[in-house]
Amino acid sequence: MPKKPTARRIALAADHGGRRLKDLLRDYLRQRGEQVEDLGTDGDESVDYPDFAARLARRIEDGKCTLGILVCGTGIGMSISANRFLAVRAALCTSAFTARMARAHNDANVLCLGERVTGPGEALDILEAFLQTPFEGGRHARRLRKISALTAGGRPKP
Ligand code: RB5
Numbered sequence: 001m002p003k004k005p006t007a008r009r010i011a012l013a014a015d016h017g018g019r020r021l022k023d024l025l026r027d028y029l030r031q032r033g034e035q036v037e038d039l040g041t042d043g044d045e046s047v048d049y050p051d052f053a054a055r056l057a058r059r060i061e062d063g064k065c066t067l068g069i070l071v072c073g074t075g076i077g078m079s080i081s082a083n084r085f086l087a088v089r090a091a092l093c094t095s096a097f098t099a100r101m102a103r104a105h106n107d108a109n110v111l112c113l114g115e116r117v118t119g120p121g122e123a124l125d126i127l128e129a130f131l132q133t134p135f136e137g138g139r140h141a142r143r144l145r146k147i148s149a150l151t152a153g154g155r156p157k158p
Contacts, residue, residue, distance in 0.1 A: 011065040013039040013052040014115075018071025018078070021115040021123055025069055028124060037065060053081030060109060061087040068110040069127070075114035082110050086151065089144070094118060096129035103133035105140045 010029055014022035019041055029036045039055045041047045049072045059065040068088070070078035075092040082090035090110035091102035094117060102108035111130045113123055135141075 007035065008067065009035040009037060009065045010067045010069065011037045011039055011056050011059045012069045012071075013056040014041055014071040015047050015049040015052055015073075015077075016041060016044055017049075017073030018075075018113070018115040019044070021113060021118075021120065022069070022071045024120055025071070025113075025123065025127055028127070049077040050081040053078050054085070056110070057082050057085035057088050061085060066109070067131075070110060070112045071115055072112075073114055073116040075112040075117065079112040082112065086148070093126050093130065095122070096125045099126045099129035100133045103130055104136045107135040107140070107144055 012022050012026050012029075022038075026036055026038050037059065039052065039059070041052060053070055056065075056068045056070055060068055068082070068090075070082055070090065072078045079090045079092040082088045088110050089106055089108045090112050091098070091106060091108035092112040092114070093099040093102055094114075099111065102111070108130070111127065113126065118126065
C-alpha cells in the first residue's frame, strides 16, 4: 500500500521524446503554486522511458508524491510502464474530456501525455482538467477495488 502524503505534490518525468513538454508543464505547475518534483530527463540525449516511468512510480508508491505526469513521444510507453506498478493508475489522455473521465471514473493518479501527439496548449487544458476533477467514488471505487483484487491479491501480472 502506498503511504499517504500530507499535501499535494506532483512528480514529473519524461524521456527525450517528451522532455520539452515536461519542462513546460513543470514551469506551469510551479507558477500555479504547486509543489513539484522534476525527475528528469533534462537533456536531448536518448534515454529509455521505462527508467523514468519507474522512477516516478516509486515516488507514488513511497507516498512522496500524490500525482505524477509522464511524457514521452506518444505517451504509450510511459503508460504501459507505469501501470506495471500496483500503486499507479496511469491514464494516457488526449483531450480534456479523457482527462476528466480518468479522474472522475478511474481515480487516475498519473497523467501520461505524448509530446508528438498533443500540442502545448491542449496539454495545458488536459492538465487543468486532470487537476480540477475529483474522483466520483461509488460504483467506480468498487471497480477499482476489483482491479486490485484481480491483480495484487490474485495472479501477478506476467
Ligand atoms: C522514443 O523515440 C519513443 O519511442 C518514446 O518517446 C515513446 O513514444 C514510446 O512509447
